[in-house]
Amino acid sequence: MTKPKSIIDFFSQMLSKREYFIPLIAAQYQFPNHYYGLTSAALLEDLFVDAAINFKNQEHHGLQLERPERTNDQNLTTDAKGEKGWDYKYDGQNYSHKVGSKVQSIALLWDATYELPEDSTYSYPSPIVMVLSNYKNKNATLTIENDEKFQITPLSQYRSKPLSQGQQLLFVKRTPNNDWELLEVIDLVGEQPGIDETLKLQNIWQKLLGHWSNDQAANSIEIFITKQTKKKKIPSDFSSKSVEIDFKALPGVYLFPKDSLQNVRVTKNNRAILLPTEKVQELMNSACTKGNFTYLPNWFTYFATNRSVDLYLVQRAEYDRLNSAARI
Secondary structure, three states: OOOOOOHHHHHHHHHOOHHHHHHHHHHHHHHHHHOOHHHHHHHHHHHHHHHHHHHHHHHOOOOOEEOOOOEOOOOOEOOHHHHOOOOEEEOOEEEEEEEEOOOOOEEEEOOOOOOOOOOOEEOOOOOEEEEEOOOEOOOEEEEOOOOOEEEEEEHHHHOOOOOOEOEEEEEEEEOOOOOEEEEEEEEOOOOHHHHHHHOOHHHHHHHHHHHOOOOOOHHHEEEEEEOOOOOOOOOOOOOOEEEEEOOOEOOEEEEEOHHHHOOEEOEEOOOOEEEOHHHHHHHHHHHHHOOOEEEOOOHHHHOOOOOOOOHHHHHHHHHHHHOOHHHO
């Protein structure tokens, strides 16, 4: 695999592999569903960094990717993590990592005692990598070549509500040029058991394996559902065609360069210094325009279990390895 040109290119390569994409997108749903807010955010960050270090060790061993040191030469605990505004170092550059389920304000400094200057500006000491797990707004308009428009919703939104006859299942690819290509259209027909059978993971997986052939990136394909309508449908043979989709923000990994975070106007509450939602959206739009974004489709959220991995069993595995016959 070629050396990444940037940290976003690194994450894009990582998420292009199913063994990284699937566990990470499952966690984007499971952790917030099971853990409290700050705990969920911390665990998502740790999982993402652990995944990145594993990917680096397997594919790019020569790259530098490391966490802040937690102890100094005298084995005393340091305040490196968080205090200095960075969570990991990639290729010599410090980065701060943020996660969110929606486009909202970002805490830049967890210090309620910090006094802002009169102009309420703040300069952040490092670039920010932000992982957004959901689309902004649940619905979007899909426009096909004859300017017909259809309302679509990500499959992930149907975890708790049934699909019905008349709706359509769409396999859509996001290209490296940030265009959309409609790969396949499946009509949902028949009674509810038949529709549920169509949506079983083994059936969806088989479809995806076909679309992932020829080394297609795992994170390039999303599954959408059309809203039920009796007026019109997307022709089933309308495939491998370019379409337009107008979500205001896509789930994915965004990079906010350090220079875009200098002397920015911020707000403050009783816990932290905050980058306002409007500025976050502006930086996200800029990231997409400048190629500082990689897509994180969330179709697997539809199939993920409610609870995340049992942390005790993960720790127990370390104990079991101590007594493994392979160590004797």
